[in-house]
Amino acid sequence: MSCFTRTTHNLRSGVMYQYNLNLGNPANLTTKTHYSASGYSTANTSWVNGIAEYERILAHIEKYAGQKLNFCPSVDDLAATYNALNEELGLSGRVMDKAGFLNLAKQRDSQVNPQPQGKSAIRRAKSARSSIHQLRGRGVDGGNVFLDVKSIRQRIDNEKRIAEEQRVQAQLNLEIEEIKAETERLKQIEINKQKQKDYDEKIRLEKIESQRLQKIIDNEEIRLAKELQEKARQEEIKRNLIIIPKVVIPEIAPEIIPAVVASSSLIPLGILAILLINSSKGEK
Numbered sequence: 001m002s003c004f005t006r007t008t009h010n011l012r013s014g015v016m017y018q019y020n021l022n023l024g025n026p027a028n029l030t031t032k033t034h035y036s037a038s039g040y041s042t043a044n045t046s047w048v049n050g051i052a053e054y055e056r057i058l059a060h061i062e063k064y065a066g067q068k069l070n071f072c073p074s075v076d077d078l079a080a081t082y083n084a085l086n087e088e089l090g091l092s093g094r095v096m097d098k099a100g101f102l103n104l105a106k107q108r109d110s111q112v113n114p115q116p117q118g119k120s121a122i123r124r125a126k127s128a129r130s131s132i133h134q135l136r137g138r139g140v141d142g143g144n145v146f147l148d149v150k151s152i153r154q155r156i157d158n159e160k161r162i163a164e165e166q167r168v169q170a171q172l173n174l175e176i177e178e179i180k181a182e183t184e185r186l187k188q189i190e191i192n193k194q195k196q197k198d199y200d201e202k203i204r205l206e207k208i209e210s211q212r213l214q215k216i217i218d219n220e221e222i223r224l225a226k227e228l229q230e231k232a233r234q235e236e237i238k239r240n241l242i243i244i245p246k247v248v249i250p251e252i253a254p255e256i257i258p259a260v261v262a263s264s265s266l267i268p269l270g271i272l273a274i275l276l277i278n279s280s281k282g283e284k
Contacts, residue, residue, distance in 0.1 A: 035130040058073070076144075077141075082095055088149040097137055098139030
C-alpha cells in the first residue's frame, strides 16, 4: 500500500493530481525531471517520479531491515536513514542534499547549447533549461535516522557468517559424500578384481583338469591302439606260422619189450669181456 494517496481533479485547463503533503514532497528524492507546456503535467510527473523513488528507497531499507515498516516515514527521515544505512553497509547510493542538487543542475545546464540556432533548437534548449531548473529546489537536508543501522550491520554480518559456515559445511558434506562415493567405488573395483581373480583361477583349474582328463583319454586311446596293434600282430604271426607235421612213433608190443631190454643189456657185458681179453694179451 502506497504511503501517498492521490486525488484526481479534472479541471478545464487539464488534469491535476493532488497528494497528501504530511510526509513532504517525494520529488526532492529524485533526479528525474520532466517539462511540459502544461504546468499540471509537469507537476503530476514530478510527483509520480518522486513517489516511485520514495517507494524504491523504502523497499531498499525494508530489505536490509529484514521486515516491513509499520509506518510511513517522512521524506527527510527516509533520505537520512537511506544514506546512513548505505554508509554503514558500504553500499553506493545517496540522496543528495540541496547543495548536491544545485551542483547537478549546474552540470546539466553547462551541457545545454548556450546559443541554439533555429526555432526547434531554441525550443529544445528552453525545455532542457526549464527541466533542469526543477533540480534547484530539490534535495534533503536534515532528517532523523529511524533505524539502528549498526545493529542491522551486525545482523547482516552474522547472517553472512552463518551463511558462509553453512556453505562451508555443505561443501564439506559434499566432499565427504564424494570421498565416500570414491571409497565405495574403489572398494567395488577391488571386489570386482577379486571376483575376476577368482574367476580366472577357476578357469585355470578347469583348464588344468580338462587337460588332465584329456591326457587320460589320450593315454587310454594310445593303450587301446597299442593293444589293437599287438593283437593284429599276433594274429598276423598266427596266420604266417608254418605248421610242423606230427611224427608217428610206432607202438611196440608189450611182450617184446623185456626181450629187447635183456638183449640190449648183454651188449655192454660183451664189450667189457673183449676189452679184458685184449688187455691180458698185451701184458704177456
